[in-house]
Amino acid sequence: GAGVSQSPSNKVTEKGKDVELRCDPISGHTALYWYRQSLGQGLEFLIYFQGNSAPDKSGLPSDRFSAERTGGSVSTLTIQRTQQEDSAVYLCASSLAPSRQGRGNTIYFGEGSWLTVV
Amino acid sequence: GQNIDQPTEMTATEGAIVQINCTYQTSGFNGLFWYQQHAGEAPTFLSYNVLDGLEEKGRFSSFLSRSKGYSYLLLKELQMKDSASYLCAVRSGGATNKLIFGTGTLLAVQP
Numbered sequence: 001g002a003g004v005s006q007s008p009s010n011k012v013t014e015k016g017k018d019v020e021l022r023c024d025p026i027s028g029h030t031a032l033y034w035y036r037q038s039l040g041q042g043l044e045f046l047i048y049f050q051g052n053s054a055p056d057k058s059g060l061p062s063d064r065f066s067a068e069r070t071g072g073s074v075s076t077l078t079i080q081r082t083q084q085e086d087s088a089v090y091l092c093a094s095s096l097a098p099s100r101q102g103r104g105n106t107i108y109f110g111e112g113s114w115l116t117v118v
Numbered sequence: 119g120q121n122i123d124q125p126t127e128m129t130a131t132e133g134a135i136v137q138i139n140c141t142y143q144t145s146g147f148n149g150l151f152w153y154q155q156h157a158g159e160a161p162t163f164l165s166y167n168v169l170d171g172l173e174e175k176g177r178f179s180s181f182l183s184r185s186k187g188y189s190y191l192l193l194k195e196l197q198m199k200d201s202a203s204y205l206c207a208v209r210s211g212g213a214t215n216k217l218i219f220g221t222g223t224l225l226a227v228q229p
Binding site for chain 1: 151153159160161162163166205207216217218219220221222
């Protein structure tokens with residue numbers, strides 16, 4: 001597609017339920033990022049995928065959070081047993097493979113998935 | 119550890135110039151980014167610096183000093199639509215290229 005596509009755009013779920021958030025990056029982009037942004041806060045890094053390399057999961061806040069990227073394209077972020085503090089906007093971004101020669105230096109964000117846990 | 123600092127809020131007047139500073143301490147460095155984010159919207163890319171010096175793009179310029187761990191975003195001829203949050207982010211490089219964001223600077227442009 002023309003840009004990073006995320007779905008659903010809005011999700012209201014009950015505490016304790018599992019949710020899946022989907023990200024479809026820009027075609028040809030091998031780098032994919034997930035971030036979380038709570039109201040009035042900065043972007044919190046969650047996970048980074050680059051090609052076939054092992055993902056950097058260092059930002060995942062607990063073992064209730066997981067993400068996968070199938071076929072090097074679409075990614076799914078799963079939150080199990082959701083809690084109210086999980087309410088936030090979940091932003092996905094993609095880029096070309098970063099290099100010192102300048103590739104991957106523009107990282108494009110999707111519109112986000114707004115998650116509300118009630 | 120990773121630490122990126124920006125002022126929380128700034129106010130400026132329409133038509134004026136404003137400079138938003140960012141200092142960083144990160145384990146590794148592979149570029150510094152500035153993003154603009156309007157309320158309720160996704161961040162949009164403004165600029166990228168990897169070498170020391172000034173990058174100019176229209177009304178926006180960004181400066182980097184790697185030895186000082188310092189960058190600034192300069193906005194000229196301010197317009198009301200420039201009211202937004204401005205996010206400084208550093209890519210750590212090395213085995214990972216994750217992008218670490220500061221908390222952002224909320225800029226209010228007044229008439």
